[in-house]
Amino acid sequence: MDILYKVFIEPFVFMGEAPDLLIQTLWEGLVSGVLYALIALGFVLIFKASGVFNFAQGIMVVFAALTLVGLYEKGVPAFLALILAALTMLVLAVVVERVVLRPLVNQPDIILFMATFGLTYFLIGFGELIFGGNPKEMITGALFLPQGTTELDMLGGMVRFQHLDIAAAVIASIMIGLLAVFFSKTRIGRALRAVADSHKAALSVGISLNQIWVIVWFAAGLVALVAGIMWGARSGVSFSLQIIALKALPVLILGGFTSIPGAIIGGLIIGVGEKIGEFYWGPLVGGGVETWLAYVIALLFLLYRPQGLFGEKIIERI
Amino acid sequence: MLYREAGQFKTSYVADSAIFPLRQDRIGLGLIIVAAYALAFIGNSFLLQAVMIPFLVFSLASIGLNILTGYTGLLSLGTGAFMGVGAYACYKLMTAFPEVNVIVWILMSGFFSAAIGALFGLPSLRIKGFYLAVATLAAQFFLQWCFIRIPWLVNYNVSGALDAPLRTLFGTPIMGPNATPQTRYLVVLTIVILLTWLASNLVHGRIGRMWIAIRDMDLAAELMGIRPLQTKLLAFAVSSYYCGVAGALLVFLWYGGAEYDVFNINQSFFILFMVIIGGLGSLIGSFFGAALIFILPIVLGIVLPAMLSPFGISVGADVIEHLRFMIVGALIIFFLIVEPHGLARLWQIGKQKLLVWPFPY
Numbered sequence: 262m263d264i265l266y267k268v269f270i271e272p273f274v275f276m277g278e279a280p281d282l283l284i285q286t287l288w289e290g291l292v293s294g295v296l297y298a299l300i301a302l303g304f305v306l307i308f309k310a311s312g313v314f315n316f317a318q319g320i321m322v323v324f325a326a327l328t329l330v331g332l333y334e335k336g337v338p339a340f341l342a343l344i345l346a347a348l349t350m351l352v353l354a355v356v357v358e359r360v361v362l363r364p365l366v367n368q369p370d371i372i373l374f375m376a377t378f379g380l381t382y383f384l385i386g387f388g389e390l391i392f393g394g395n396p397k398e399m400i401t402g403a404l405f406l407p408q409g410t411t412e413l414d415m416l417g418g419m420v421r422f423q424h425l426d427i428a429a430a431v432i433a434s435i436m437i438g439l440l441a442v443f444f445s446k447t448r449i450g451r452a453l454r455a456v457a458d459s460h461k462a463a464l465s466v467g468i469s470l471n472q473i474w475v476i477v478w479f480a481a482g483l484v485a486l487v488a489g490i491m492w493g494a495r496s497g498v499s500f501s502l503q504i505i506a507l508k509a510l511p512v513l514i515l516g517g518f519t520s521i522p523g524a525i526i527g528g529l530i531i532g533v534g535e536k537i538g539e540f541y542w543g544p545l546v547g548g549g550v551e552t553w554l555a556y557v558i559a560l561l562f563l564l565y566r567p568q569g570l571f572g573e574k575i576i577e578r579i
Numbered sequence: 580m581l582y583r584e585a586g587q588f589k590t591s592y593v594a595d596s597a598i599f600p601l602r603q604d605r606i607g608l609g610l611i612i613v614a615a616y617a618l619a620f621i622g623n624s625f626l627l628q629a630v631m632i633p634f635l636v637f638s639l640a641s642i643g644l645n646i647l648t649g650y651t652g653l654l655s656l657g658t659g660a661f662m663g664v665g666a667y668a669c670y671k672l673m674t675a676f677p678e679v680n681v682i683v684w685i686l687m688s689g690f691f692s693a694a695i696g697a698l699f700g701l702p703s704l705r706i707k708g709f710y711l712a713v714a715t716l717a718a719q720f721f722l723q724w725c726f727i728r729i730p731w732l733v734n735y736n737v738s739g740a741l742d743a744p745l746r747t748l749f750g751t752p753i754m755g756p757n758a759t760p761q762t763r764y765l766v767v768l769t770i771v772i773l774l775t776w777l778a779s780n781l782v783h784g785r786i787g788r789m790w791i792a793i794r795d796m797d798l799a800a801e802l803m804g805i806r807p808l809q810t811k812l813l814a815f816a817v818s819s820y821y822c823g824v825a826g827a828l829l830v831f832l833w834y835g836g837a838e839y840d841v842f843n844i845n846q847s848f849f850i851l852f853m854v855i856i857g858g859l860g861s862l863i864g865s866f867f868g869a870a871l872i873f874i875l876p877i878v879l880g881i882v883l884p885a886m887l888s889p890f891g892i893s894v895g896a897d898v899i900e901h902l903r904f905m906i907v908g909a910l911i912i913f914f915l916i917v918e919p920h921g922l923a924r925l926w927q928i929g930k931q932k933l934l935v936w937p938f939p940y
Contacts, residue, residue, distance in 0.1 A: 379911030386904025556717030
């Protein structure tokens with residue numbers, strides 16, 4: 262009975278007793294959820310348009326952030342460095358499309374997945390060769406990202422909001438909004454959705470697949486750049502950021518590989534669930550549950566809905 | 580001229596369904612096995628310890644993953660953790676029952692990882708493809724967390740690491756600090772040959788056919804009377820068995836001691852590399868893949884400085900390391916573009932060319 266009490270009653274009592282802590286935890290969960298969603302978005306963009314499960318998204322985040330910081334350290338003004346970093350992602354997109362995707366067209370999914378592994382290895386080596394393997398500080402000041410914290414008095418306690426977190430949430434939301442508009446209102450966005458629905462049908466109405474792939478990889482690169490700036494500002498720019506990209510995977514299966522709203526809502530569920538689980542239930546099993554809790558949440562969802570929350574229904578025929 | 584099937588007639592069904600129908604293949608295989616054993620006596624300890632033992636261990640793990648991913652078509656990213664289960668189970672068993680020969684425990688430890696593997700294979704009935712791959716990541720992270728958080732697994736020792744105690748076979752130390760690379764190599768080689776032979780029989784028999792049917796079209800296989808739940812779980816169990824044994828060999832006969840970090844996610848990806856580069860659904864491909872992915876970086880580490888020095892470029896060890904990453908990455912992409920079916924397919928083509936030589940067809 263004691264264990265049941267500890268699992269099912271005590272954490273809720275604790276939540277009720279200290280609502281300020283609950284809000285703090287929720288806020289932290291929301292912020293990391295938004296950032297997970299941002300990384301997951303990069304995956305979704307590419308998966309939708311080319312059916313490639315892009316494992317290199319994590320290293321693209323690191324690579325974009327490293328390019329930005331590395332250029333700044335070489336004396337390039339911050340905003341010029343930002344533009345140059347974005348251009349680097351464009352070049353990367355073109356190169357990937359020419360060298361990796363085009364020769365591998367029409368191969369099984371797992372082969373393309375594997376190719377993005379090769380890309381990951383290449384980018385790790387390339388990034389370290391050029392910018393060195395040491396962790397770097399994100400140039401928050403030069404990019405005019407706010408610093409410091411606000412403490413709000415609420416519900417009998419102080420809740421701390423990092424300005425950076427607020428900025429991250431706002432920027433990520435704007436980014437997601439822009440992508441949504443881009444997808445639904447522009448000509449290219451419509452072409453992207455057509456490609457996502459059917460490659461053959463899209464080709465037959467004159468949409469260039471190669472062009473679309475470059476655009477999509479570039480968009481994923483831009484998302485990676487923003488994610489890199491935000492994550493870099495929170496935990497430094499180093500190759501260990503890659504691991505965070507793995508956190509985007511449960512978000513993906515929760516939301517469905519092909520759904521942008523799914524990525525956002527999945528990100529929020531995972532972010533909040535993870536923080537709440539770690540804070541209230543983690544101590545029961547010795548802490549550190551953050552590393553796998555997200556996967557277990559996602560797995561439970563999957564058993565109920567195998568295609569994720571918003572994924573397209575999988576119809577199979579013999 | 581030597582590689583001809585002319586004159587070799589199959590006069591029975593047994594001969595027709597043999598795995599190596601060509602006499603030359605059988606002789607070649609025998610020669611390779613003899614050479615592998617001979618290597619223990621002529622190779623130096625660097626070659627055995629740093630190249631051959633890990634190569635064999637990774638080959639075994641690749642065979643395990645190949646059974647799951649190549650033959651049954653279930654993508655798994657939890658290989659590293661399943662290897663870890665084998666290693667930890669082996670450690671617990673051999674410290675709890677030191678009087679039983681350690682070889683028995685190495686082979687037994689696989690059953691523990693088979694059980695865990697089957698448990699984490701349960702979602703595979705409902706989900707497949709990349710969704711399943713991510714679901715197996717749950718196994719990877721959860722099991723790794725268990726390795727860190729449950730001190731019972733390492734007998735409450737302070738360092739939290741696995742270490743290889745001294746164990747002997749016929750009076751010769753085969754494990755622990757006194758064991759020579761030579762004896763350890765022989766033990767690993769024997770186990771790998773034995774398990775490969777077993778795997779070859781499995782995948783060519785009824786069970787293997789069932790796995791392949793599930794891989795090619797699970798709905799159709801179900802309609803033909805193959806039970807998907809049992810077949811998929813069997814694939815998970817057998818695959819995890821191989822990974823578990825490989826994990827035990829990795830820690831106790833190669834490293835001689837290791838921490839939980841050996842079984843991290845990168846290990847899983849590493850094995851997946853080997854399987855895909857080697858060739859999905861091919862046992863010999865597992866060996867090719869392990870050779871390429873494991874031995875290539877070692878060779879590059881030796882060759883690169885020698886190649887660059889004539890140009891007056893002397894580079895530090897870190898630059899070599901980065902270049903190695905780049906070259907390995909580029910080669911993976913190159914191999915996938917040239918031959919998406921892996922090195923095993925190249926081997927097949929080569930053999931076919933040899934059969935018809937000197938004619939083009």
